[in-house]
Amino acid sequence: MRVIPDNPFNLMLSGTSWCQAIGFRLEYLIRIDNSLHGNVYMANKKPLARPHSLSQVLTFATAATGAMCHDMLAEHDLTLAQWVILSALWRHDGMLISEIADYTGNNAPAASRIIDRMEEGGLVRRVPSPDDKRVVRVHLTDYGRSFSHLSDFHERVNARLLKGISDSEADLLFDLLGRVDANARGGS
Structure with missing residues (x-):
C-alpha cells in the first residue's frame, strides 16, 4: 500500500x-x-x-513501453530520454542542441534540460564553437562512450514488443503507425 x-x-x-x-x-x-x-x-x-479507442490503446502501449524501457535501463542508471540522446551522439558526436531536439522529437528547451542532467552526470559536455561562441555542440565524454554497448537497445526493445508478430506484420505495423503519426500531426 x-x-x-x-x-x-x-x-x-x-x-x-x-x-x-x-x-x-x-x-x-x-x-x-x-x-x-x-x-x-x-x-x-x-x-x-x-471504448474501441486507438488513442487509448496507443496511450496504454506507450506507458507500458516506457515502463519496460525504464526497467531495462535502470541497471545502467540511464533514462530513456538520455539513451535516445546518447544513441544520436554515438552516431554523430558533436551535434547542435537543435539537431538533438529534432532527433528526439523534443523542443529545444526540453532537450537542453535533458542535456543539462546528462552533463551533470558526466555523460556529455557542451563545447562552444571556436568560430562562433553562440554555437554550442554537444560531445560525448569517455563515460558517455562507455555505454555504447547499449547502441542496440532499440533492437532489444523491438524484439520484446514484436514477440509473436511476423516480419511482414511488423513492417505493416511500422507503416500504419507512421501514417497514424502523420495524420495526428496533420491535424483535422
Whole structure:
C-alpha cells in the first residue's frame, strides 16, 4: 500500500487492490485491471468495457513501453530520454542542441534540460564553437562512450514488443503507425 501525497482524503492505493476512502462510505468500490485491455470493475456490477479507442490503446502501449524501457535501463542508471540522446551522439558526436531536439522529437528547451542532467552526470559536455561562441555542440565524454554497448537497445526493445508478430506484420505495423503519426500531426 502507498499513500498518495497531497490527497486530502489520504486514499490508500495498491495496483489492482480494492480502494476505499477513509472516513467516507463509497457507494461503489472500484478496482482497475492494469492490463492493456483492462476493464473497470464496480462492486456487484458487470465489467465496464473500454471504448474501441486507438488513442487509448496507443496511450496504454506507450506507458507500458516506457515502463519496460525504464526497467531495462535502470541497471545502467540511464533514462530513456538520455539513451535516445546518447544513441544520436554515438552516431554523430558533436551535434547542435537543435539537431538533438529534432532527433528526439523534443523542443529545444526540453532537450537542453535533458542535456543539462546528462552533463551533470558526466555523460556529455557542451563545447562552444571556436568560430562562433553562440554555437554550442554537444560531445560525448569517455563515460558517455562507455555505454555504447547499449547502441542496440532499440533492437532489444523491438524484439520484446514484436514477440509473436511476423516480419511482414511488423513492417505493416511500422507503416500504419507512421501514417497514424502523420495524420495526428496533420491535424483535422
